[in-house]
Amino acid sequence: AQSVTQLDSQVPVFEEAPVELRCNYSSSVSVYLFWYVQYPNQGLQLLLKYLSGSTLVKGINGFEAEFNKSQTSFHLRKPSVHISDTAEYFCAVSDSADKLIFGTGTRLQVFP
Amino acid sequence: ETGVTQTPRHLVMGMTNKKSLKCEQHLGHNAMYWYKQSAKKPLELMFVYNFKEQTENNSVPSRFSPECPNSSHLFLHLHTLQPEDSALYLCASSQDGAGDGNSPLHFGNGTRLTVT
Numbered sequence: 001a002q003s004v005t006q007l008d009s010q011v012p013v014f015e016e017a018p019v020e021l022r023c024n025y026s027s028s029v030s031v032y033l034f035w036y037v038q039y040p041n042q043g044l045q046l047l048l049k050y051l052s053g054s055t056l057v058k059g060i061n062g063f064e065a066e067f068n069k070s071q072t073s074f075h076l077r078k079p080s081v082h083i084s085d086t087a088e089y090f091c092a093v094s095d096s097a098d099k100l101i102f103g104t105g106t107r108l109q110v111f112p
Numbered sequence: 113e114t115g116v117t118q119t120p121r122h123l124v125m126g127m128t129n130k131k132s133l134k135c136e137q138h139l140g141h142n143a144m145y146w147y148k149q150s151a152k153k154p155l156e157l158m159f160v161y162n163f164k165e166q167t168e169n170n171s172v173p174s175r176f177s178p179e180c181p182n183s184s185h186l187f188l189h190l191h192t193l194q195p196e197d198s199a200l201y202l203c204a205s206s207q208d209g210a211g212d213g214n215s216p217l218h219f220g221n222g223t224r225l226t227v228t
Contacts, residue, residue, distance in 0.1 A: 004154070034216070043116070043202050043219030044155075051214065090155070099168070100217065102155040 002027040004093050006103035014111050015083055021076040021106045023065075023091030033074040034092040034100065035065055044090060050074065061085065086110045115139040118203050118220035125193065126228055133188040133223045135203030142208045144186040145217065146178060149200040161186060162208065193227045200224050 005024045013019045025031065032051050036044040048059025055067040065076045074091060091103040116137045125131050137144065146158040160168035161180040175197075177189040186203055204217040 009152075036217075036219075041221065043118075043204070043221045044217070045219065046216045049216060099157065099160075100155075104152065104154050 002031070002093050002095065002101045004091050004101055004103035006091055006106050008106050009104065010107045010109065012109045012111065013081055016080045018079050019077065019081050019085075019108065021089050021091075021108065023074045023076065023103060025072050025074065025091070025093040027072075027093060027095065029095045032094045033065075033067060034094070035059065035063070035074070035076050036090045036092060036102075037061075038088040038090065038105075040087070047076070047089070081108070081110050083110050083112060116203055116205055116218050116220035118201075118223050120223060121221065122224045122226075124226045124228060125190070127193060127195070129193075130189070130191040132190065133201055133203075133225075135186040135188075135220055137184055137186075137203075137205040137218070137220075139205060139218060140207075141205035141218070142183050143206045143215070144180060144183070145204040145206075146186065146188050147202040147204060147219075149202055149222070155202070159188075190225075193225075195227050198225055198227045 003026045034049045035047040037047050038044045047063050048057045050057045050067045058064045063078050088105045088107050090105045092100045094100045119134045143162045145160050148156045157170050158172045159178045164180050175192050179187040200222045202222045203220045206215040206217050208215050
């Protein structure tokens, strides 16, 4: 069975600082990996996805993530965050797109 | 306008009430989903419809009853709910549920349900 672990429930950071949101997964088969973002009072929005190919994936809003198969990780990074990046971030894994398994989410709080 | 619209945005209902949540997608997608989002828990997949046919029922109690009359509309009928059913209910759609990873989910803004 697949599972996703987001160890950090909250990540506080100052504006313009770099940030990394951690995600680890477990799966016995090849997987697709996703990061979604949820802004306050909204639904989830796809940030980026890894399907195959290059292990470094670039997404919207300056975010990127790196797939590391040996460490079964897919950490999300941004070199310089903005206040507007304050949101909940969800990592998800799937071996078939109609059954995504989500993590519990990481709340990124950016302070001025 | 978001491609996936959910109504109402907020709903308060008693345990003996019957209500329905509505979802409409304007993206031409063929698959639609209901998710439950509770605090401190992962998103829980409840139901999946692919080309109007239910393909997934994730052990959801019968007090939740989905309906998908066409590929653009999805309902969640609620009756005799419990306080622990209070949550954000999210609808999503995707081009298809083919499982090739190229069909990401598009979410609505959700319905915040409170059961009193």
